[in-house]
Amino acid sequence: MKGLFALREQGRDQEMLGRVVEVPVSNYTDADILDRELAGVFRDYPLVAGHVSNVAEPGSYLLSDWNRIPYVVTRDRQGRLRAFLNQCRHRGARLVKGDEKQLKAFVCPFHNWVYDLDGSLRSISRQEDFPGIDPDQYGLKELPVTEAGGLIWVHPDPAGNLDLRAYLGRMLDDLVEFEVDQLVRYRKTKVVKNANWKLLIKTYLEGYHVPYLHRSTLSKAFRKGVLSYFEDGPHIRMCAARSNIEEALTTEPDSWRILEYASVYYVLFPNTFFIMHPDYVSINIFWPEAPDRTIWTHEMMYRAADFPGEEGQAALAKRFAFTNDVVFGGEDFAVAEDVQENLRYGANEVHTLGLAEGLLAIFQQSIDDRLR
Template identity: 30%
Template sequence: MNHPQPMLTNLAPRYYADPDIFETERQAIFRRQWQMLGPVSRLARPGDYLAVDVAGWKLFALRGEDGVLRAFHNVCRHRGARLLQEGAGVCKTLRCPYHNWVYASDGSLKSAPWFGEDPGFAVSQWPLESAHLAQWRGLLFIAIDPESSLADQLGDLPAEIDEFPLETYTAVEEHRFDAHSNWKIYTDNFVEGYHIPGIHPGFYKVIDFPNFETVAMNGMVRMSSPQKDGSIYGGKWLWMWPNWTLSTFPGGMNTSRINPVSVDRTEIIYDFYFADTSEATEAERRRTIDTTCGIVREDFEICEHTHKNYQSGGYRPGPLSPRHEQSVAYFQAKIQAAVAG
């Protein structure tokens, strides 16, 4: 006898509103998983750096004088000051702005001026705390204490995206968004297309929604749909565990990192890449970027109100669509496993 499968239901609201669960996620997920930082081409020359926030941890990648790319915590070993301003830049001397401690590009402490004589102090004992870096197809990843290799974490992605010449695309623009909701609410929203008719009317018009397909795979979710005339999209949108995305379109792609800032605030960092960056295609690039950014913004209001309802105690978990929300169930199951730990 065939027994019906139990109905899938949404995560309990405490997973989104409880600061203790958020701290558990920081340690169990964001400390242990690789984080996609964007194009490695940003760090092409000695002195180039990228300083980032990863769920509250301050990290940076730096191209050393020897040409080697390394990663460190953006924290001076003396009294914890920030070394580099967040974002991309060029650093010829890695000097703490607080007390002028100077580090070499390999992370070793070179000097601690005016520190005074202390027989127990040696500069060799105070290098920067290091982090891990890895690269895949022109994208740079960072990790604090990775539980697996980047290749293992990527799961089915390499085969899924093998036909696209990612390495040949040029990074053109970065855009940052600030959403006042938990990072998982935004992610739940991203990995399903069920909300498209209600939230994205313009997007809905240029896709064949009845044939929109969502598939949960190993370490990723694939969403795809046939396109109609006037669409800027390639019809494939990918989300990868735990918090980054890659979407293709004719002649390029975009990536994003969904970064938890606090239990009720999320930063989303988008990068846009194109095969042709000539003046002749500037208008089309602009249309692609502006259209995508507009769709991203359309999600924020519904996510913010959903977060408030989860916080209020007025919501009990509802059913998940077996057709459209299997990807939500997949993501939420991974969250529960990580939190249970």
């Protein structure tokens, strides 16, 4: 809040880096760059799988939205969180398809090998055909998994580090303070967008476009796209001032509740964009399929007490349609797809970022620093 008021006194948006930066457009078109991102970014760091409410009890589960890391997360009979590659250890068939209401075991549809919820091999059909097989050597391939800040985190490397306190720093404190773990899901969508995953995330990282691209939608609620930001490692937190922010000047700072006057945005490196609105939360995750194609998932969460009964559900439906379909799909990501399409025609070798667009360069640098 204080940062937003400081910008108000200056009569300007934040400079971010304080200089103009050029970013090569090859970052969004080069297949070799994507391969290096997959190897050095998406394989080396914890990834958000979804909200903890998806796996609240034994047998509940959460499936990966990305076939490059086909995991399934569940709770075993003792309530311990587990993550496994969603593959039978016999001949690799997919075990969980997503239409199961709850898991009592992992059962291979191909040859009926059965695994317990802790991943151990329980039985082999026609076991006499497998003399000398040690069931202990054929348990499901496990991945590190934990819950932190109301989110489920999976590491794609079986030997990966899941110290979320060290990884998230102050961002974890924020998620705890906002009681993200108390939220419940309204709806989740999964859509393929014809744009580079970084282009999609970067539409969120500046307020410069708000009065123009969102002139009939978000610009009514936000104050000229003004935002302040904070970095912790590769993660970014942004506070975007809402139009009513000056009302806070009539109250004592100790009584301020940030979400009454601003929306708070988080880039949880590498591919999650987390938005705290006053009455709901959007968890956006971006999974690259190709340089010009990305899986985008949007999971909208809310506090059940804030939206009771049929009237509450109708209000949620209205919010979801506005956020998901109009703002994200119809404005932010539509223009990102347009940019991606136009890259092929060669008018620009670089994207030129102004003083208010420095977070795009900061995010890009966090990726570049980790490329293999």
